[in-house]
Amino acid sequence: MAKRLKAAERKASILAVSKILFADKGFHGVSVDEIAQRLGVSPAVLYKHFDSKEALYEAVLDEISCKRESYVEAVVQQPMDFARVLEAMTRVYVESIAKDPDYLKMEMHSVLEGSAVTKQFFENRWRSFTDYIEFNMQELMPKEKVANINPKVASLMFQGMIREALYAKCIYHSDRYREIDLQTLVTTLTGLFLVAIGYQQHTNIS
Amino acid sequence: MTDFNLELDARGLNCPLPILRAKKSINELESGQVLKVISTDPGSIKDFDSFCKQTGNTLLSSEDAGSEFTFLIKKH
Numbered sequence: 001m002a003k004r005l006k007a008a009e010r011k012a013s014i015l016a017v018s019k020i021l022f023a024d025k026g027f028h029g030v031s032v033d034e035i036a037q038r039l040g041v042s043p044a045v046l047y048k049h050f051d052s053k054e055a056l057y058e059a060v061l062d063e064i065s066c067k068r069e070s071y072v073e074a075v076v077q078q079p080m081d082f083a084r085v086l087e088a089m090t091r092v093y094v095e096s097i098a099k100d101p102d103y104l105k106m107e108m109h110s111v112l113e114g115s116a117v118t119k120q121f122f123e124n125r126w127r128s129f130t131d132y133i134e135f136n137m138q139e140l141m142p143k144e145k146v147a148n149i150n151p152k153v154a155s156l157m158f159q160g161m162i163r164e165a166l167y168a169k170c171i172y173h174s175d176r177y178r179e180i181d182l183q184t185l186v187t188t189l190t191g192l193f194l195v196a197i198g199y200q201q202h203t204n205i206s
Numbered sequence: 207m208t209d210f211n212l213e214l215d216a217r218g219l220n221c222p223l224p225i226l227r228a229k230k231s232i233n234e235l236e237s238g239q240v241l242k243v244i245s246t247d248p249g250s251i252k253d254f255d256s257f258c259k260q261t262g263n264t265l266l267s268s269e270d271a272g273s274e275f276t277f278l279i280k281k282h
Contacts, residue, residue: 070221070249070252070253070256071221071222071225071253072221072222072225072253072256072257072260073256073260074222075222075225075226075229076225076229076257076260076261077260080226080229080230085222085226089222124220127220128220128221128222131219131220131223132220132222132223132226135219135223
């Protein structure tokens, strides 16, 4: 019989085990019975804490969003230079994902599963980058500090690049990029992005 | 309600944009003057708290009105 746990500990252990299973198999690939079995408890124990599998999945997402990486340090410590802030933000995000690739796997599953709630959740996560790029490009373009490129397309390029690098290094563990460490890969890609948008180095955004 | 010298509307912006905008606005203020920031990003409560701690500015108040957040920041 499973050791009796306090309610808060039980809830935390349900969330931890659910996150691993959802990451491996997606929302539809996991049943409440399976989660209960993995925890060594009856499904009734799970339902005492969460009304449904949907509620449990949302709680896992909520927990991830509470641990959302903070870009404050990245922003405060840098001079207000578009490229340096972007590099610092990317470093923070990539470090956080590398520590917890389960999150990335959940994102991959959610793309195929097509639930509106989760889609919005994962899109929001990227919004820090897409908004930051779009907003600054709109300000830099009239000053001719970046090329005349649709900022939405540029931010999509950035998101695609970084996400693919994270997939290659944190999920596929691709042999092809083995000799390049993740941060070097991401820094190089960010540099390529800045060249692509015609960014004039060291442009103060204040 | 405390008076403020400058208001920043950061509604609809996601972290770190409200912080970047606030940093820029504070640069325009004299020491002791107050910046009011309105934002809609739920993460901004934590962000402005940490921003003030890291920059030495004072967070005079942090109000949560459900979908909108108001901060008063006094320049160091």
